[in-house]
Amino acid sequence: MNFNHPDRVVQSWYPAMRSRGLGRGKARSLDLLRRRIVLYRDAGGQVHALDGQCPHLGADLGHGKVQGTELRCAYHHWCFGPNGACTRAPFFDAPPARRTRSYPVYEAWGMIWIFNGPAPLFPGPWEVVGSGARVFRVYTDHLPVHPHLITLNGMDACHFSALHPMAQTRAPEVSQEDAFRTTLRIGGRPHSRLLRWFIGSPTDELIGEFTVLGGNISFATVTYPHTFKVVFATDPTGPATCRSITFLIFPRGVRLRPLFALGVLLAVLPDDRRIFFGLKFQPGFSEHDACARSFYEQVNAMATW
Ligand code: FES
Ligand SMILES: [Fe+2]
Known part of the structure; x- marks a missing residue:
């Protein structure tokens, strides 16, 4: 394991x-x-x-x-x-x-x-994002959990409408691109009026996807109403601690909307961060945790070095 x-x-x-x-x-x-x-x-x-x-x-x-x-x-x-x-x-x-x-x-x-291996088994996040993107390293955090638990959060479809103040607006869809990469597509409508006003979407909806790469890198891509990506790249710093570096990315040809991107992050990330404190993971997945479980299995099938 x-x-x-x-x-x-x-x-x-x-x-x-x-x-x-x-x-x-x-x-x-x-x-x-x-x-x-x-x-x-x-x-x-x-x-x-x-x-x-x-x-x-x-x-x-x-x-x-x-x-x-x-x-x-x-x-x-x-x-x-x-x-x-x-x-x-x-x-x-x-x-x-x-x-x-x-x-x-x-x-x-x-x-x-x-x-971490004799030869790369898959391209790094810079290739997945594509050239020409504008990338900003936003901050580095140190968290009391293994990197896999940071990445698992993005694949945990059930937590979006529980921990985060958002109602699910479409059924989550998962696709596994290869042995190292899986994507979850979701849509949500924030409960907060202020946040809905801030998002400014005609349907009050935020649509996006999470992609996990390896066991330690995740991308959140907001595709509607404005496009930006966030990459969380983590590495283990102890038996159950990690460093997480956050990059904000605006793909080529897309208008820079840094305030929109930061607003969405601030509405979501503090809740996730709070859960990482005191979390002692156990694989007690239920039948509603299929996406999270598939990531767990993907990591267990990967080679170590
Ligand atoms: S040359 Fe490195 S320890 Fe001797
Ligand atoms: Fe989350």
Whole structure:
């Protein structure tokens, strides 16, 4: 069972750190994905990610020095290439047959993202959203739950008309695009007159969808009356804690309506956040929780690394 597991980390894209926090020729190690990982930016500007403990005697490679495209451990000067293999070491004619794991890296939306696996199994959220979108990183939150529980919230069709002050206006529809991605379509009418006025839709309705990607990324797409997307990208920071980074996205060709988007978020997110405190998840799904259960099963079927 991967879902909500304190140590297993499924193969997915995870936000690591801000791009501008890692200059050329710099290395930095971080506690990420329940282990130590070192990121370094080579002289050409390319970022690489390796397991952070040196496979010689275990020094933290974050103390190392970037040399060309390689990282040299500070302790005994063994050097490692972007694929994690040792390339040379003092006193050795041929490099010792040691390697550390390397992770696929991608830079998008001002962040360095790493894929927790030998090769990406699916495109990151930047490809799903498409190029030309305007992306704003809105805030970073730290929450006392596993990342899967943040993502599960978007697939939990029953909570929209209970926790959130909204009446359901259409039956939820679910479609699974592939083994890593599922979408739930919903529509709701806010109970609050003020919010209905603010939304300004002729039918008083908000129509949108939630897409989950991997176990830790979710997109909320509001499609009516105005279009915007919100992406929540999470990563585990402890056995039952996570960091959640929120991006606000306006797709290409769509008018920027930041106040509308922020208003909708403020009407919904504080209620979800409150529930995450004190939540001790148990898989007690009922027959009305089919969408949530399908996400739970999707995560349990994913590979870890
Ligand atoms: S511990 Fe890294 S080279 Fe020895
Ligand atoms: Fe919610």
